[in-house]
Amino acid sequence: MRILILGGCGFIGSHVVDELIASGHEVVVFDRYPERFRSPLPDVQFCQADFGNRGELEEVLAGGIDVVIHLVSSTAPQSSNDDPIFDVQTNLVESIALFEMCIKHHVRKVVFISSGGTVYGVPQASPVPETHPTLPLCSYGITKLAIENYLHLFHLLHGLEYVVLRVSNPYGTRQDPHRKQGAAAVFMYKILKGERINVWGDGSIVRDFVHVSDVARACLAAAESQYVGMCNVGSGTGLSIKQLIVALQEVTGKKANVNWLESRNFDVPEIVLDCSRIERELSWRPQTSLQNGLVDMQNWMITNIKSTKL
Ligand SMILES: NC(=O)c1ccc[n+]([C@@H]2O[C@H](COP(=O)([O-])OP(=O)(O)OC[C@H]3O[C@@H](n4cnc5c(N)ncnc54)[C@H](O)[C@@H]3O)[C@@H](O)[C@H]2O)c1
Incomplete structure (x- = not known):
């Protein structure tokens, strides 16, 4: 498949690139900066542009993309409450624009990295299943949740397939x-x-610390599968x-x-994710x-x- 990774030069993105290349996929990376910790990989097509630059993004999508893996985030949980309007404009609005372009250019599927650590708010149970109520304590979590909901809407309205991965605390x-x-x-x-x-x-x-290579494998499994829906990704x-x-x-x-x-x-105070759904749906377990x-x-x-x- 030809797979576009938005934010593919970041921490998680660089590992997703490795995983996709190793599995024989054609990889296109869209990021505003090159990778910080290693030289550009020869097998990867790189487009250096801002997520808000819809013209550049559309040009890449028009080149033919099967799956988009969306890892761009302009905010972090701690800082997002300082400027919620910026958070909504740069993440939510631009993600909706992306989904519209995906429909126009016949992208089959979007894999979106959401936040298992923030969307649930204060857990009423442990481990936390995907069915747990969502009441984020920060704008970052609210925006992630809104993007998840728009993906679901675009699936209902236009048939765009999606997998939301609610990732816990990646490290590596x-x-x-x-x-x-x-x-x-x-x-x-x-x-x-x-x-x-x-x-x-x-x-x-x-917290629920999950190794970044396991997160990257979850992205690969989500991209390759026929599954549509949302899963927690953590160590459990x-x-x-x-x-x-x-x-x-x-x-x-x-x-x-x-x-x-x-x-x-x-x-x-505590967040540990129940990861039985992703094990069932995508045969994924942390390794x-x-x-x-x-x-x-x-x-x-x-x-x-x-x-x-x-
Ligand atoms: N790291 C975590 O603890 C964690 C936990 C859960 C979810 N996530 C989510 O996973 C995704 C990736 O996180 P990460 O830790 O790899 O972050 P990161 O900052 O290392 O990577 C993000 C990449 O996106 C790029 N980017 C950011 N804004 C951009 C823009 N406007 N235009 C173009 N490129 C832009 C950055 O240059 C960077 O390379 C994010 O959506 C994040 O919210 C991260």
Whole structure:
């Protein structure tokens, strides 16, 4: 298949590219920046443009695309409440414009990466199934949910196939440790450098860390399948921030220096995803253990710290 990856130069996107190439697909990447941590891959067609540049996007779609994997996001959970209008305009409005172009250019399917960590709000159960009520605490989650709903609408109105993947907390190689999102990478980098790490609250909040290669395999399975609908993507196992720090100390062999801060009102106390639906519908299960994933990330970070002075 000829598959377009929007945001294919980012953390998750770069792994999706690898997975699709390894499976023999033709890959087109649309991103405003080249990949940060490696040189352009020879087998990938790259279009450098902004998601809001509808002319460029339409030109790529007019070239013939079977499946679009939509990974662009202009906001993060923490920052999205600062400017919800920006969040809606750059993510929701442009995603609707994309779906209209997909209909016009006969794209079969859209795979959209949503957020298992934010769309449910404060969980009333654990693990959280897809049928759980949705009440996000941040604009990012509201916008993700609205995009999901528009995909469903476009399926009903125009027959556009879709899979929404509600991803939990991905971690792994090529995760930029200088970003605000991604506790595992940020903490590991700081522990390796001997810097203090900031923890909001007492470290008891629980998250569901899933390795990025497993997320990429879920994207591939969603693109290749006939399935239409929405699935959680996580490890299905909860890990508190304190437990994450212990695991990072074990892997790095270094002691973490923690700066304990006031808890934040948009951090839900616990979120662990029930991933039985994706196992049933797409035969997907996470394969990388936390231990192996952290060791892999450490090796990558050490190489990059030396070579690029991160
Ligand atoms: N990383 C996480 O913790 C996490 C968790 C759940 C869901 N997600 C979602 O997964 C997707 C990918 O996340 P990621 O962690 O790989 O992020 P990332 O920032 O590493 O990658 C996003 C890519 O999109 C590109 N991009 C952003 N805005 C653009 C624009 N206006 N035009 C063109 N390109 C643009 C960026 O250049 C980047 O390469 C996002 O939709 C994100 O919301 C991420």
